[in-house]
């Protein structure tokens with residue numbers, strides 16, 4: 001179900017007012033060291049002025065293609081499988097065109113496009129409402145545009161979940177550790193009561209590696225620097241018609257989806 005710009009601004013306003021009320025207490029106990037939570041770049045780290053992703057769903061031929069990408073993220077980041085949709089923790093997931101792009105719905109939409117599942121994730125928004133409402137700075141925007149999530153600093157108030165118009169954040173209603181299928185010892189696990197989401201694989205970028213989903217996508221997902229006119233994402237955006245989720249809200253999503261007719265796939 002979509003929300004319009006007016007409803008969205010109402011939520012943001014209400015959440016921001018709450019957040020402001022909590023600021024004085026939280027500021028007294030938490031020092032402003034959000035930047036310290038970033039991964040230290042190693043030699044050869046991938047850097048950008050503004051990271052962005054272009055996703056071409058036409059290149060995902062089977063459900064297994066999508067599953068491979070989702071599994072890559074889940075196993076890299078110790079994402080629990082609680083088994084129940086209401087408790088689901090998801091960093092990248094698939095949903096219908098209708099749900100992903102409610103504002104682009106139209107009666108004569110090409111049937112193939114309408115039926116196509118789209119991979120969704122945090123949009124690493126240019127103006128992230130989640131960051132605006134977070135009272136502890138557990139979520140913050142880096143200088144390269146990545147919207148980070150510091151699970152140690154998160155107090156589980158879920159203002160950010162109310163503020164995100166894309167459903168990109170998940171809450172751990174219980175201890176996630178027993179629900180991790182194969183624990184990756186190189187990535188931290190989380191605790192009950194914290195919010196989590198996609199971080200554009202900052203831990204991999206710091207080591208010079210592409211995001212896990214991009215690596216598993218066989219070229220269907222392209223990641224790069226929006227500020228570099230020679231980057232692959234820029235070239236793709238200049239040559240292909242793309243759309244973003246709910247652009248009318250003014251959040252400035254940095255995930256782009258290639259749209260074209262089945263004849264050109």
Ligand code: SF4
Nearest residue numbers: 122123125128130164
């Ligand atoms: S998609 Fe949601 S969680 Fe991600 S940056 Fe935008 S508002 Fe925040």
Ligand code: SF4
Nearest residue numbers: 134154155157158160
């Ligand atoms: S749940 Fe955590 S990240 Fe979200 S607003 Fe509250 S403290 Fe910030």
Ligand code: SF4
Nearest residue numbers: 073198200201211213
């Ligand atoms: S960029 Fe990384 S964290 Fe985000 S969905 Fe892809 S694999 Fe998961």
